[in-house]
Amino acid sequence: MSRLVVVSNRVPVPDKAGNPPAGGLAVALHAALKERGGIWMGWSGKSTGEAEPGPLSIMNNGAIQYALTDLTDRDVAEYYNGFANRVLWPICHCRIDLAEYARREMAGYFRVNRLFADRLVPLLRPDDVIWVHDYHLIPLAEELRRRGVQNRIGFFLHIPWPPADVFFSVPVYESILRGLASYDVVGFQTDYDVDNFAACLRREGSGDRIGGGRFRAYGRSFIAADFPIGMETAEFAELAEDAAHDRRIREMARSMQGRDLLIGVDRLDYSKGIPERIAAYEAFLKGNPEFQDKVVYLQVTPKSRSEVPEYAAMQENVASLAGRLNGSLGSLDWVPMRYINRSLRRPLLAGLYRMAKVGLVTPLRDGMNLVAKEFVAAQDPANPGVLVLSRFAGAARELDSALLINPHDAEGTGRAIARALSMPLAERKERWEHMMKRLLSHDVTHWCADYLSHLEPQRPTLVPEPAPAA
Template identity: 50%
Template sequence: MSRLIIVSNRVAPISEGGPAAGGLAVGVYDALKETGGMWFGWSGDVLTSGQPQIALEERGPVTFATIGLLRRDYDQYYRGFSNATLWPAFHYRADLVQYDRHEYEGYSRVNAWLAQQLVPLLREDDVIWVHDYHLIPFAQALRAAGVKNRIGFFLHIPFPASQVLLAVPPHRELVQALCAFDLLGFQTRPDLRAFCDYIVNEAGGTTAMQPDGLTRIEAFGQTLCAGDYPIGVYPDEIAELARAGERGKPVRTLKATLHGRKVIMSVDRLDYSKGLVERFRAFERLLDHAPAQRNKVSFVQIAPPTRADLHAYQDIRLRLEAESGRINGRYAELDWTPIWYIHRQYERAVLAALFRASNVGYVTPLRDGMNLVAKEYVSAQNPEDPGVLVLSRFAGAAQELSGALIVNPLDIDGMADALSAALSMPLAERLARYQDMMAQLRENNVSVWRDRFMRDLGQVSVRQGVSLPPLERAQG
């Protein structure tokens, strides 16, 4: 039986009920627990000297294989090309793209080195699933080392339109590297269309829709397939977490402090792609245009720190602190604070309970691959008295959650109007919207996401004449 080998930039230190992790970590670990196998990647350690060594840890059916990075590799591969070049470009922020040729060389070098570390751990029939923008050249490096296993790739962030991708100088090399995978997965159909547009109009390749729904791609002398696979959550598991935490101290404290006021809740990593400044200003516009809401509602923004050593992230933190202070200074009263801006991380169970206790989920990124917070917010709601989701049209989740109030995160007045509508929405409409979204979340949970991708990866290999056994299910 084949094992599943997950490869990602970071192997997250996930524990049951522990701190909330990003969409990649939660989705991947939930998937891997059911099949068993290995999760390989960076440990998070940055070494100043020596030769990094792989550490293996068995945790139930999952083996965690982690390795540290030397400081130069971290600076060039992670801080540099991955997060100063690819992240802003893929989130349509070409104005923030910083490119250094040496950092791209470091990015390519670290991918090749990581691939070399994985090769001795592989078995002949392993199925390899590589995740996200840090590891675009990974399959190319494995192929150069003689690895013939099935290799799939899933991009958790958006794939940009061709004219945006062209802002990255080695764009052609990156797309050529992606064509070394057997199957490419994107969060949404617009992302897939953007990739296919590049293949046809920039790479001179061809694309064709197949009867099975996959897109067959021929480019750079390679043949591969691609599809859209919106990542999900386990909505009933999140609902149970939320119920269990309803009487916990964080929720009791929130309710006691608010004295019956309504709550607008946001949870985001501190990142310029999340539209946080625009979100604060839309809440200010609500208070400005709807004076009746003053002292009746508070906005809670939880923004855990991320990539704190990058200047762009330091800047966004300073801007948010200034905006929250300015708005609170303008509207606060002795017994009411309009914005609670909290710069720390909470456990998943606490966040689920806070979602359940809030009246509005406020999820308005400028651009996002999926945004699982939107799905977690809906999942956590009280089915008898659910809150309302206000969601950016530029989050991948907007392709599925039609029961949300969809907004343009650049339209400050439009977002303020949506907040007003959410706060005053009657129960019957809230129930209808909630039930519609929960049905969608249950139909396309994280297991469905994984199973569709792995099924398609196996079929791609069959079409290429490779016969491999199915994935092994974890025992116990």
């Protein structure tokens, strides 16, 4: 069996006991690497200042070798904070208004991908299978091909792929498309993303589907398909059940004084629709006054990319909205919304999900959103809560028994919240069972195996360019 080489922007390094960090992706890829041996390469998260990065930092853990590279301050500013997170991220989430283009940052993005390629090539063996993750490293395969690498190389995009008119606003969009065509397998979260990608190629006249999940573009044949990422469903369900006995969960339940809990858990990001969600909750309370003093909405929102101005402004906005809501509708013994602006440990989150009557997952746009799947997996089978889910999250393509909403429609989302709180037990159980069945059969291990089964067949043949007209 050939080795697996995983490349990602950041590497979840195991603890001193050799255990991978919590979370489905890290656990699944760690298991695949452990089974067949291999390398996980990426940025260390450290900066060397103005000095050039030193050699790779190598850490061995059984059959797995972790290879970490530092970056310079310039690299971090241009590649990570710049082009990746101030161009590609907003564009892929259909926020052209927030994208800030600078030629210097675009150059930095491609420069760091060349650095990754230069550092990876000496580590490779001829039969290694390479799996690259996410939008930070789209050009990596093309850089490896330029260095003579003939290995099978796959790519998986964890965020959405935008419609053609949105994507074409990126000045170097053709370089990005050409970079994706250098892979053997390009994985997206949903069939909608694949359709958007196909439309980009077709509109430019640079490629199209050729049948059977295959595409031809820029002189190459490759697979592009949807591989919806899963989670460690059974393990998370067990974690949630155990968390019910946690002292902090019992204290939280006592503090609720018999009120129903609604929960939202999101990284602080403009794509998550948190201000819109607060507005929908306010519309629900005003439109259904009988629920006032009967419910509490808990929003857990760890800080994110605070060095990017848009995120700092959003942090202030969300805190202000929460304060205004509590000030206008709260009473001496009831606070409508509890807002936590920091991370909570995974076992505690699992227990909170299980306690909640309603899960609010309402992004304006999201590649998948594993919080939706975690909420479902955490529920008590005898008395499950209801998932209120944005139809613009990739998870909506699988979890169609949730109450699907338009996050831009505050009153419509408010009505969905009221319906969720009033839903009979029999309907709640039927909806939950349908979704849980899907999550158990399509967990993160299934996702990993499914993707690799497409990456490992015989390398596709090069499609020759058309002969020039006589």
